[in-house]
Amino acid sequence: MSQPVVVDTVVALRAQIRDWRLHGLSVAMVPTMGALHDGHISLVRAALSTADRCIVSIFVNPAQFAPTEDLDKYPRQMARDLDRLAEAGAHLAFTPTVSEMYPTGFATKISVGGPSAGLESDFRPTFFQGVATVVAKLFLQALPDRAIFGEKDYQQLCVVRKLCRDLDLPVDIVGAPTVRDGHGLAMSSRNAYLGAAELGVARQLNVILRQAAAALAAGTDESSVTAKAAAALLEAGFDRVDYVAARESLTLAPWRRASDGRLLAAAWLGRTRLIDNVEVSSFIP
Amino acid sequence: MSQPVVVDTVVALRAQIRDWRLHGLSVAMVPTMGALHDGHISLVRAALSTADRCIVSIFVNPAQFAPTEDLDKYPRQMARDLDRLAEAGAHLAFTPTVSEMYPTGFATKISVGGPSAGLESDFRPTFFQGVATVVAKLFLQALPDRAIFGEKDYQQLCVVRKLCRDLDLPVDIVGAPTVRDGHGLAMSSRNAYLGAAELGVARQLNVILRQAAAALAAGTDESSVTAKAAAALLEAGFDRVDYVAARESLTLAPWRRASDGRLLAAAWLGRTRLIDNVEVSSFIP
Numbered sequence: 001m002s003q004p005v006v007v008d009t010v011v012a013l014r015a016q017i018r019d020w021r022l023h024g025l026s027v028a029m030v031p032t033m034g035a036l037h038d039g040h041i042s043l044v045r046a047a048l049s050t051a052d053r054c055i056v057s058i059f060v061n062p063a064q065f066a067p068t069e070d071l072d073k074y075p076r077q078m079a080r081d082l083d084r085l086a087e088a089g090a091h092l093a094f095t096p097t098v099s100e101m102y103p104t105g106f107a108t109k110i111s112v113g114g115p116s117a118g119l120e121s122d123f124r125p126t127f128f129q130g131v132a133t134v135v136a137k138l139f140l141q142a143l144p145d146r147a148i149f150g151e152k153d154y155q156q157l158c159v160v161r162k163l164c165r166d167l168d169l170p171v172d173i174v175g176a177p178t179v180r181d182g183h184g185l186a187m188s189s190r191n192a193y194l195g196a197a198e199l200g201v202a203r204q205l206n207v208i209l210r211q212a213a214a215a216l217a218a219g220t221d222e223s224s225v226t227a228k229a230a231a232a233l234l235e236a237g238f239d240r241v242d243y244v245a246a247r248e249s250l251t252l253a254p255w256r257r258a259s260d261g262r263l264l265a266a267a268w269l270g271r272t273r274l275i276d277n278v279e280v281s282s283f284i285p
Numbered sequence: 286m287s288q289p290v291v292v293d294t295v296v297a298l299r300a301q302i303r304d305w306r307l308h309g310l311s312v313a314m315v316p317t318m319g320a321l322h323d324g325h326i327s328l329v330r331a332a333l334s335t336a337d338r339c340i341v342s343i344f345v346n347p348a349q350f351a352p353t354e355d356l357d358k359y360p361r362q363m364a365r366d367l368d369r370l371a372e373a374g375a376h377l378a379f380t381p382t383v384s385e386m387y388p389t390g391f392a393t394k395i396s397v398g399g400p401s402a403g404l405e406s407d408f409r410p411t412f413f414q415g416v417a418t419v420v421a422k423l424f425l426q427a428l429p430d431r432a433i434f435g436e437k438d439y440q441q442l443c444v445v446r447k448l449c450r451d452l453d454l455p456v457d458i459v460g461a462p463t464v465r466d467g468h469g470l471a472m473s474s475r476n477a478y479l480g481a482a483e484l485g486v487a488r489q490l491n492v493i494l495r496q497a498a499a500a501l502a503a504g505t506d507e508s509s510v511t512a513k514a515a516a517a518l519l520e521a522g523f524d525r526v527d528y529v530a531a532r533e534s535l536t537l538a539p540w541r542r543a544s545d546g547r548l549l550a551a552a553w554l555g556r557t558r559l560i561d562n563v564e565v566s567s568f569i570p
Contacts, residue, residue: 010453105536107399108417108451113392132393133452140453166393167418168295168425251390 004056004085005092010141013094017055017142025052029144029171031135034058035075036084039179039187043148044088046176051145056085057094057138059101064130070271075192094142101137110136112166115158115252119264120275123242131156132163139164139171146172150179152186154262154277158252178276180206186276193272201237201269208232209278212244213263217281222246222255226263233267242266242273246280255280289341289370290377295426298379302340302427310337314429314456316420319343320360321369324464324472328433329373331461336430341370342379342423344386349415355556360477379427386422395421397451400443400537404549405560408527416441417448424449424456431457435464437471439547439562443537463561465491471561478557486522486554493517494563497529498548502566507531507540511548518552527551527558531565540565 007013020027028051030043040056047054058081065071078095085093109129116128139147149157161173179187184206185199194202212229216222230241244265246255255261261280266273292298305312313336315328325341332339343366350356363380370378394414401413424432434442446458464472469491470484479487497514501507515526529550531540540546546565551558 014455105399106451108395108397108448110393110395110452113394114390137451137453140455143455163393166391166422167395168422170299170425170428 002086004082004090006082006095007092008095008097009100010096013055013092013141016092020053027051027053027055027142027144028174029138029142029147030054030056030090031138031147031149032056032058033060033074033189034081035077035189035192036081037179037187037189037191039150039152041084041088042179043150043176044085044090046148046174047146048089050174053091054089055092055094055142055144056090057096057142059094059096059134059138061101061130061134062098063102063133064127066124066126069124070190070193073193075189094138101134109133110163110167112159112163114162115155116162117252119155119243119245119247119252120266123266128156128159132159135160136163136167136169139169144171146174148174148176150177151175151277152178152188153275154264155252158250184210186274188274190272190274194269198237198269198272202274204236205233205238205265205267205274205276206278208236209244209263209265209276213278213280216246216261216263229263229265233265238267238269240268242268249279287371289367289375291367291380292377293380293382294385295381298340298377298426301377305338312336312338312340312427312429313459314423314427314432315339315341315375316423316432316434317341317343318345318359318474319366320362320474320477321366322464322472322474322476324435324437326369326373327464328435328461329370329375331433331459332431333374335459338376339374340377340379340427340429341375342381342427344379344381344419344423346386346415346419347383348387348418349412351409351411354409355475355478358478360474379423386419394418395448395452397444397448399447400440401447402537404440404528404530404532404537405551408551413441413444417444420445421448421452421454424454429456431459433459433461435462436460436562437463437473438560439549440537443535469495471559473559475557475559479554483522483554483557487559489521490518490523490550490552490559490561491563493521494529494548494550494561498563498565501531501546501548514548514550518550523552523554525553527553534564 028047110132111129112132157175183203185203215225226244229244249260249262264277266275313332395417396414397417442460468488470488497510500510511529514529534545534547549562551560
């Protein structure tokens with residue numbers, strides 16, 4: 001187990017990558033906001049399975065938080081994160097400061113249409129602009145061969161794919177399955193906000209989504225399934241449901257039964273907002 | 286004199302560049318909208334003086350024209366352009382179709398703040414978003430070492446520099462001096478719209494700007510200089526003046542006497558809109 005190289009400037013990042021490139025090594029990147037859990041580690045493993053070198057960026061990106069959101073309390077635990085990356089075999093941790101990423105006078109924004117419409121954007125209207133801009137920067141700083149994103153943030157995965165396709169960003173985007181605890185709860189850095197009782201409620205999110213997806217696949221009407229799932233979430237103890245919605249799995253356009261679908265949800269437990277999503281099998285009645 | 290390679294797909298462009306890179310060759314790019322004149326050819330020469338290979342893109346970018354503007358009548362003369370590129374020694378002409386650049390479903394936009402504010406943006410509000418998005422795409426398609434832009438489109442040059450700095454696009458932006466006819470008229474593809482009488486008026490644009498810049502450098506008050514220059518343009522025969530304005534030469538922030546400045550103008554002759562700009566020497570009274 002060797003410690004990853006830790007760099008906090010673009011210049012140092014590029015110098016290390018240039019050296020790898022001169023040796024003919026391929027590079028995969030895992031962009032994160034730190035507070036690493038088993039889900040992130042699975043992305044590192046996926047990166048290592050397809051590339052010679054794995055870069056993990058750790059950057060809590062202010063541009064993707066609204067002023068009312070949890071930027072300040074978002075968990076930060078760099079020493080522990082670096083230990084986990086060492087265990088997992090990541091080669092480099094890129095840990096830029098906010099001023100390295102957004103120097104004074106920074107003034108450029110990337111907005112991605114298509115899959116960014118609705119769902120998260122209805123509740124976090126500047127979120128994907130913040131994500132797209134920082135992801136484009138990270139990709140242009142590192143120019144990795146590919147990057148691994150978790151399916152847990154499914155709409156984000158679709159937006160990043162679209163960003164790369166539309167701008168001809170030469171990075172392959174790989175989606176990796178959500179890692180869950182033994183009760184089906186998707187790993188999330190925000191799970192750290194949950195007390196013991198809330199954890200029990202949180203675990204119902206995936207249970208209810210899987211039941212709803214099965215009902216959709218069995219031919220039950222979409223609007224009654226999503227309404228019932230939303231009601232079940234409140235019944236289970238969630239305080240508010242932002243959305244439960246079925247979408248086409250590639251474009252996130254409204255779901256048609258003949259196409260592969262994804263059922264996505266966001267709901268609040270106290271001041272913690274959780275998201276999750278599951279596959280919906282295509283079904284032709 | 287050998288003909289440039291002509292490619293119209295990103296795949297073919299990248300294949301040629303990959304081959305050059307394997308041979309250790311450096312690459313410079315000159316993005317154009319075609320209708321090539323001596324100004325463009327000077328950019329090709331600048332490219333060839335600093336890189337082993339020169340790519341010229343020819344793409345009339347719909348995204349930077351407003352619906353009321355001259356997209357349809359913008360001059361297109363591919364055969365003549367390719368002859369001129371052969372004479373100048375360019376190695377590759379990239380001539381994508383609109384659907385190659387903007388496939389169905391394309392939905393991503395880049396907006397650059399800072400130097401894009403005011404001037405052209407006051408009259409062409411979506412222009413720089415169109416420019417920034419297509420330039421980012423061209424750079425990501427080709428990943429050239431550097432790109433050459435004319436100072437004739439001075440605000441565009443500043444916006445492209447800012448785009449690359451903000452997004453960490455690894456392309457050096459080189460500005461090249463405006464090429465003028467014997468009477469000082471800046472070369473422009475839109476000069477082709479001008480009749481003989483209009484040409485005589487058009488030539489006054491640079492004369493009046495140079496006089497105004499000299500007055501600024503001599504200490505005359507900025508607002509009186511720009512108002513006088515605008516009046517002189519109308520007097521000379523221009524039909525409308527969009528702006529005459531002094532700005533800091535790097536940031537395009539309002540000009541302060543202690544800093545290097547640029548005097549920029551846009552004015553209409555019939556249905557033709559001309560722009561030009563000149564240096565303002567720094568002057569501490």
